[in-house]
Amino acid sequence: MRRRSAPQRKRQPSTSEDQTGAQQNSEDGNKFQSPSDNGALTEISREAVGKLLRRANKVGTSRRKKTAEFEPEQNGTQVLDPMLQPKTSEVGHCSRNPSGNASAGEKCSSSGEDHLDNKEELDDSDWEDGVVARDDHPVTIELNMTPNSTVKKQVRRASAEDKELAELVHKVHLLCLLARGRLIDNACDDPLIQASLLSLLPAHLLQLSNVEKLTSKDLYPLISWFHNNFHVKNSTSRETSPCFGLASALELHEGSPEEIAALSVALLRALNLTARFVSVLNVSPLKPFQVASGSSCGIFKTSTPMISKRKLDFKSPQEALSCSERENACESSLAHSQKSKKCRVTKHMDQSRDRPIVEVRNDSAAKSKASETQDSNLESCLTDKSRKSKRKGDLEFDMQLEMALSATAVESEESKNKSAANPESSCFSCPSKRVKRVTVEESSTSSQVISTAIGSMKVGSPLYWAEVYCSEENLTGKWVHVDAVNLIIDGEDKVEAMVAACKTSLRYVVAFAGQGAKDVTRRYCMKWYKIASHRVNSTWWDPVLAPLRDLESGATGGVNDLRKSQIISKQSDTRDSFVPTRSSIEDIELETRALTEPLPTNQQAYKSHPLYAIEKWLTRYQVLHPKGPILGFCSGHPVYPRTCVQTVKTKERWLREGLQVKPNEYPVKELQRSIKPQKVQDSEADDYGCSDSVDKIKLYGKWQLEPLNLPHAVNGIVPRNERGQVDVWSEKCLPPGTVHLRFPKAFSVAKRLEIDYAPAMVGFEFKNGRSYPVFDGIVVCSEFKDVLLEAYAEEEERRQAEEKKRDETQALSRWYQLLSSIVTRQRLNNRYISNSLPSEMPTGGQCMNNESITIVGESYDKNHNVRHQQQVEQCDSTSVVDASLSTPVKDHEHVFLKEFESFDSETSLLTKRCQCGFSVQVEEL
DNA sequence: ATGCGCTATACGTCTTTGGTAGGC
DNA sequence: TGCCTACCTTTGACGTATAGCGCA
Secondary structure, three states, X not given: OHHHHHHXXXXXXXXXXXXXXXXXXXXXXXXXXXXXXXXXXXXHHHHHHHHHHHHHHHXXXXXXXXOOOEEEOOOOOEEEOOOOHHHHHHHHOOOEOOOOOOOXXXXXXXXXXXXXXXXXXXXXXXXXXXXXXXXXXXXXOOOOOOHHHHHHHOOOOOOHHHHHHHHHHHHHHXXXXXXXXXXXXXXXOOHHHHHHHHHHOOHHHHHHHHOOOOXXXXXXXXXXXXXXXXXXXXXXXXXXXXXXXHHHHHHHOEEOHHHHHHHHHHHHHHOOOOEEEEEEOOOOOOOOOOOOOOOOOOOOOOOOOOOOHHHOOOHHHHHHHHHHHHHHHHHHHOOOOOOHHHHHHHHHHHHHHHHHHOOOOOOOOHHHHHOOOOHHHHHHHHHHHHHHOOOHHHHHHHHHHHHHHHHOHHHHHHHHHHHHHOHHHHHHHOHHHHHHHHHHHHHHOOOOOOOHHHHHHHOOOOOEEEEEEEOOOOOOOEEEEEEOOOOEEOOHHHHHHHHHHOOOOOOOEEEEEOOEEEEOHHHHOOOHHHHHOOOOOHHHHHHHHHHHHHHHHHHHHOEOOHHHHHHHHHHHOOOOOOOOEHHHHHHHHHHHHHHOOOOOOOHHHHOXXXXXXXXXXXXXXXXXXXXXXXXXXXXXXXXXXXXXXXEOEOHHHHHHOOEEEOOOOOOOEEEEOOOOHHHHHOOHHHHHHOOHHXXXXXXXXXXXXXXXXXOOOEOOEOOOOOOOOEEOOOHHHOOOOEEEEOOOOHHHHHHHOOOOEEEEEEEEEEEXXXXXXXXXXXXXXXXXXXXHHHHHHHXXXXXXXXXXXXXXXXXXXXXXXXXXXXXXXXXXXXXXHOXXXXXXXXXXXXOOOOOOOEOOOOOOOOOOOHHXXXXXXXXXXXXXXXXXXXXXXXXXXXXXXXXXXXXXXXXXXEEEEEOOOOEEEEEOO
């Protein structure tokens, strides 16, 4: 605090300094405002800088030492954080703020002498570290606070509030994306769109609807046709209904990746195939401050070119692509391998993804021509474009693309030959086709000159695809991944890499059908442990999806055909009437995937891996039991199943769960107990006296426990611990034969009845830095429970009666006080305010008007002075008992004769009447 | 690009059994 | 005299999760 006080003092209005500052300002007339303008400018400057600083402060609440920080002062001026000034003094110590206002620069005087004159400054040795510029030239302070320049050091850790907010946003975003997926799915069912698609379909492809034993191979011609006829374009920011969007895409034969994928689903459904629309829910991060990834940064999707370029990592996609290209090149070298087909398919995808990085041309006329372009044309085209491209990343990409193309050149020749012989595979494996597609899509992109990087993120982004149920794929049938946008079929194992290459994480993959949805992330995510922590808690997510799962299952699940059901039933050897549905079989498939995840190769992944563990990353209260089997090794550390990880606790902790350590069990783990503060204060001799055993926390595992065996209550005596109480952590902790009575003052009842009891301690609370036991009720032997409850009930009744009596007495007293005060007031009013008959105010009160008051519920005693009741009558009241009898009478004193009284036994109301017609009701208590 | 080790920081968990004055 | 209540004063050590950074 002392450091802060010194500069504050310096900021006191100092004429000499201000004058100097003004001179400096005038010397640099172009840059600085004249003093007369200082006011306005100062305000503006203050405001602007204040905003920035507030933001900076917000961002940099932690690690202040690393960041230059300013704080707005009470008087509106800013001052360099004293903690930082020595570090920044070389730049700003002797500078003036352009505004001429008291600022960072003001802390140092305009000359060295002035600086030294200030004794306080000399005294404050903390301020002597900086190098002070002593020349008289004005120096401009560079705050270095612009977001761009200091982002690297602006580190702020997420607070609990940040985390909560991020989670809420994450959840809401998830729900929104789910809803959107359902809308798209609904649009896919649109009969008009489906009919239109069918009308475009060549006749030979219509046969697909008649295929009974569908395999993924059967889909190739269809998807190929679709892929060649519907293209992804750089989407604009139009916001239309999904149905309209699909119709529009259908009409134009081009649309966003989402629309194209949805159209493919519509087409598949039109052909009576069971198809889902699958979407990667690229949701805002669950953790705060994480940069939203890939093609959608945060909630606000970047499907529009409005995204800030700064947010995009221009290099990364290219680097990723270069990597994938290299990979492809390597894979391509295995041109004759059996698996080459899939590899090539992947290449198609990769290149289609790569494509947008090359600057797009506005060449719609070339669209049709381009579809027939050959390799050479493409290469020349690419080369031309590469020349136009100025960015380093683009150049790198082009080089990598060339390398990839050259690496696949041999293959392409062979593929051409093959394609001729094998038309089915031609569209997937032939590089010429691939090239053709690339060219087509390049040409078909919109004429908008947008960032190529943005385009690269969008076009071909593998975020949407279809899943088709192929009954012949497995023994049980299988959902097959069909990415019509990138022309990939059955490439589920490639999706993760594709998505990763687009800097997007595969946290939620949801399949939509029949207005429902199902989480199928497991099918596409090979490294679950990497995304698990980025997904919302399943206790929230599962119930959210549950109704949608049912809808989806109802639409697609259908019972598997009988033959397979029987096979399954026999295999599972279950006698119950379990009939596997597509949905249940898929569930099994996904669960199997969950249980057969490959071992991670890095150690840290085992820290919170749901399946595997290594001893190194166990927590303090975890042990391996049994220590085996070893599933593998990671960096020399044996890997164990997570099921071997057991939680160990102290005896006391187990006691709370109603368990106790078996006799003759040794602690499975011992921890060093932290030294208590009291012990620190103790003498050394005491420390020597402490044995090791005392300082150790002994931990036991579940397998060393048995149910709690507390001593029975005997002869009405409650067994208690060494403190004379019973620790009631739960019902399990009660000694047999005892009960826990929690009603208040139970101990007093027990004491009165001379029943043995023990205070029930239910926990601890921390106050004043100490922990105090919290007691709630008593523990007594079971046989006394009824007696105690009865006695308590009696006592409670008696207590309530007493309380009621006390309340009534008090109420009566208060009414009396109230009425007396009213009477007194009225009397005073009559005497001193009313001019009519001030001296005739009778003590007994008068009937001033024809109004009467009905007192209900108030006590009336026969012995009570009737005058009180009469006096009450003077009060304003609207409850006239009998208006016809009431006539205005002055100077009349009511007389209530017994013969005019009437008593209503039902309401206990006694009605008294005066001869004048006035009546009053009183309640008999 | 990735994994690893280290560091810093926010936050959660565990810890764990009053003393005294004053009113009734 | 004995019982009840309010007040005092706001722990802190440690572990875990997480993020950043540099290095290999």
